[in-house]
Amino acid sequence: MQDEIKAQLRQHVEVMTAIERDLAQPVQDAVELLLAAYRSGRKLLVMGNGGSAADAQHLAAEIVGRFKMERRALPALALTTDTSILTAVGNDYGFDAVFSRQVEALAETGDVVIGISTSGNSPNVQKALEVANAKGCRTVALLGKDGGTIKDVAELSLIVPSNDTPRIQEGHITIIHIVCDLFERGLFLGPAMTAR
Ligand SMILES: O=C(CO)[C@@H](O)[C@H](O)[C@H](O)[C@H](O)COP(=O)(O)O
Numbered sequence: 062m063q064d065e066i067k068a069q070l071r072q073h074v075e076v077m078t079a080i081e082r083d084l085a086q087p088v089q090d091a092v093e094l095l096l097a098a099y100r101s102g103r104k105l106l107v108m109g110n111g112g113s114a115a116d117a118q119h120l121a122a123e124i125v126g127r128f129k130m131e132r133r134a135l136p137a138l139a140l141t142t143d144t145s146i147l148t149a150v151g152n153d154y155g156f157d158a159v160f161s162r163q164v165e166a167l168a169e170t171g172d173v174v175i176g177i178s179t180s181g182n183s184p185n186v187q188k189a190l191e192v193a194n195a196k197g198c199r200t201v202a203l204l205g206k207d208g209g210t211i212k213d214v215a216e217l218s219l220i221v222p223s224n225d226t227p228r229i230q231e232g233h234i235t236i237i238h239i240v241c242d243l244f245e246r247g248l249f250l251g252p253a254m255t256a257r
């Protein structure tokens with residue numbers, strides 16, 4: 062078992078190294094996109110399935126609450142939390158509509174909509190990003206594997222270079238934390254923070 066534990070930890074480190082190699086610029090692009098939206102008074106909507114639903118909630122909590130800084134509250138919504146909406150829309154329109162219906166109801170032009178999917182192939186995430194594009198939102202996808210069908214839908218796709226779902230999820234939460242850090246400092250300490 063020790064060998065397996067150490068092998069998995071090494072795989073984690075390899076994915077982090079690949080993210081450093083491939084995704085530093087797209088991560089900066091995501092920070093800048095969020096900063097532009099919030100400087101214009103917009104908000105964030107974020108969604109995903111399973112572990113990615115937890116990541117969506119984690120991200121929304123960092124924005125509404127705080128990441129590291131004492132600062133005013135900011136608007137962000139995870140579309141994964143209201144069981145009445147999820148069951149009503151799922152029951153009446155199908156599971157593929159559980160996020161897109163909420164984007165239709167809640168998103169406004171210029172808002173940021175982030176979809177999280179390790180396969181890049183979850184239809185409910187894809188449909189939500191399509192509706193968001195149609196409403197004039199800025200769309201970002203956190204993906205893995207080959208990016209699936211969602212990579213061609215989002216304005217900005219960050220594809221964690223791995224085929225292993227848990228390792229991809231670990232990449233996503235690391236990216237989320239880096240984005241939250243630079244976003245918060247950029248918004249409250251000024252543009253110099255993101256120019257570095
Ligand atoms: O957390 C895990 C696996 O680590 C699972 O709950 C996983 O998130 C679920 O199977 C999801 O339905 C996978 O969806 P996706 O990432 O392909 O969009």
Ligand SMILES: [Zn+2]
Nearest residue numbers: 112226227230
């Ligand atoms: Zn997981």
